[in-house]
Amino acid sequence: MAAMAAPVLCMALVALAAAVSIGEAAVVEHTFVVHEMNVTHLCNTTKIYVVNGQFPGPTLDVTDGDTVVVRVANRLDHGLTIHWHGVRQIRSCWADGAGFVTECPIPPGGDHTYRFNLTGQVGTLWWHAHVTCLRATINGAIVVRPKDGRYPFPAPAGDVPVLIGEWWQLDLLELDRRMADGNFDDNPLSATINGKLGDLSNCSGAPEESLVLDVVRGETYLLRIVNTALFSEYYFKVAGHTFTVVGADANYLTPFETDMVTVAPGEAIDVLLTADAPPGHYHMVALANQPPEPDLQIPLFVSRGLVRYAGVRGDNNGLPVPVPLMPDQHNTMPSYYFHGNLTGLAYPGRHRVPAHVDERLFVTLGLGSLCRGGRTACKRRRSNETIVVATMNNVSFHHPTTTALLERYYDGASEGVYTEDFPDNPPRPYNYTNRDLIPPGPLEEALEPTFKATKLRRFRYNTSVEIVFQSTALLQSDSNPMHLHGYDFFVLAQGLGNFNPKRDVKKFNYHNPQLRNTVQVPRTGWAAVRFVTDNPGMWYLHCHFEFHIAMGMATAFIVENGPTPETSLPPPPPEFKRCGANGLTQP
Template sequence: MCCLNIAGEWFNVDPEAVISQALQTGGGPNVSDAYTINGLPGPLYNCSAKDTFKLKVKPDKTYMLRLINTALNDELFFSIANHSVTIVDVDAVYVKPFDTETLLITPGQTTNVLLKTKPYSPNATFFMTARPYATGQGTFDNSTVAAILEYESPKTIHSSQLSLKNLPLFKPTLPPLNDTAFAANFTSKLRSLASAQFPAKVPQKVDMRFFFTVGLGTNPCPRNQTCQGPNGTKFAASVNNVSFSSPTTALLQAHFFGKSNGVYIPDFPITPIFPFNYTGNPPNNTMVSTGTRLVVMPFNTSVELIMQDTSILGVESHPLHLHGYNFFVIGQGFRNFDPNKDPAKFNLVDPVERNTVGVPSGGWAAIRFQADNPGVWFMHCHLEVHTSWGLEMAWVVLDGKLPNQKLIPPPADLPKC
């Protein structure tokens, strides 16, 4: 088994300085200088040929590759030239296997694939490449990172005779940068095993239903500050028009000790505050509110959540990640979610189970989960820039009645802030 971080991002400056500058100006952060595979930028960047990850394989073998997107702000296409892979697992949960030449993976997601090597040892090397799937209007690192899949040299040929200079080099063809059709087709193939050994425990009844809009917006520019947002505003992002404000006291601490007053308000809107045509012409008012507002739920509540992308400042794919839980992706679609027609298409038999889902650009995603893990749990966009702009919220799941259904106290040696 080999673990591939596809891809990290390389900044030629302190990344903390990058985000600090972005927050001060209210604009997007400077993009990375390169992507990396297992920490190495590879031969497609200037002066980086020596810093190339090589995966050596033998002919007629099956290898498991664990793929992880550790980039900060980009969903990525990934492919291996002249090879297909079999996807068997996403986010540490088995799926019905299927073959593909290219896969899509969002920041924070993991995918396990089986790579079957050729039955002979070809005198060639093969690029493994990744580049962004980009749907937004902002800037992004529009470059391609490469590593090399290299068959071990035949014993009859000295290894010094085999190099990139004298071997054919095959490069994969990746989808166009904004190929949303590929993204939708790929994600539609992901299905849970739903077998006796690995059942898909999809909640069949729903106790609480939520409808969240997710997208970009603006905030007023602070005094004595020049901001880079539209019309001199500051970029913001929100869930149901609420841009999350981080408190100075930890949310879990405030909840556990019953001292939430002044830290958070348990009144997060369960539906949009201002309904509009979410994927049509955007409203003139792009301003969002700011606050620390949470959803509070009883233990073991079965939840259905619809997440709807919005067209404010442009439609865009948002990889939403939920802490503390796996969930089932029971449906996805484009345009506005139709509560009268779309639920009839929900997959309640074998939907994929994971902890991060890409809300489609100009579309929606529906998930279900059982809130049986007490505590305070963040849900946020896995594009780091959107999280820094406030595209996040939190769920408070109350204790159950039994001892093993209660939030355990902090350890006695927990350092005080």
């Protein structure tokens, strides 16, 4: 397997990429060939889906202001799109790559060219497949460097993408089919760091390969940590070392020191690691957390890599290799405190919190159930008569399968495809974080009935929107990493329990909140965000746990055109293929 090899400290463009200068900016071009590949781990050979033979895939290395052009050649027997996670896509919604939202999938044997500009963002983003569960192995980092080469912190000696993910033996297409049927009992076999399982996993006594990061004592390195996993939030530590957190989601943060990073699916966290420990070898560990019982339990997922100082013998000079002390896997409070410590590093032009609010939404995040076979009555409480689905304000999103929402909106042909009545509030208030709503119940039984629908929400251009996301304990008590395409939003506050506007609005940070594209809504807690609808188009909003999105924890926001051509969505670009041209028929 051509996984990321031991350690290069400055990532270079792959051979298939080229940069053509245009003044101070450049056009950065790549070709992504998506194909199957057999890989052997844990004594089993598994078919996986990759780009250019790599897991993770190629890193896009660009500079603020560059234009990116990626030709995707689909050599799978299944359609897919590529989403450029966190890229603002200003007036280029057609290139967002959200399957059946902004485009229909690239058909088997087909190709598609994505073209977009990256301006006003510096740091780490990532790209991934956005149809079914394929993003588990079809993913890679996007490194956006400052125009002048200057950071608001000491320049690192090198930088390394650290992509935390999962190793699945189950075919990812079969996994998606099972989740669509309400089955989320399947699990990966291991965590991964840059595609490597680490030496804690073994088969017949032969340990798996680990990521090795070579460092020089006294130097500082920028680690670009991304969670690409389908299922879990991860704790990440390096024995004997601390981190300085300096950025997240391609936005700078006020630096703060910590010995552990918490990264939820969809998040990208930039940290500085200084090699200031006595020369030796030190283990890095990525550990998945999860709620305790009575939530359904999953196995322990952990991967381990190595930080290796120059000049130290391969046997660590005969000494044991230190291992970091990790939190209990069921302790989610370190995540809550880590995310609560993040504040933005203000800079002119972007870091101005809207002082007023035009539209307020209160959105509950939980699970529900549907009766199988279209029946109106059935036995609930996770019986075989129901399908468990995920919901937002008690609506489980029905994903289109033959057409793209953006096309229908642009053509004025939405009838029969979607409605614009996504609710601003849950239909029925209740004690959202009551732990007795977690099965075996019986309190959840009256609240779990729901329905499937494609309900969207429309906003006028330049509307100030505030959303309070409320995680619930209905059928489970997971956290929810909520990702909004096409936008960064200010994270004003987070809290535990039920949001109380009379009490909790006083906690809002209007001075230096973090600016993010993904917010981790705490387990049985809430998070408040605010943004201005200054980017017209059709923008997907969803939880980044794959089982939640497949089960319906999603919607889309329509943002209308502004008053001028410069504030309006242009027509589809020449390279855009409409759904009919993709080999898919519209209903």
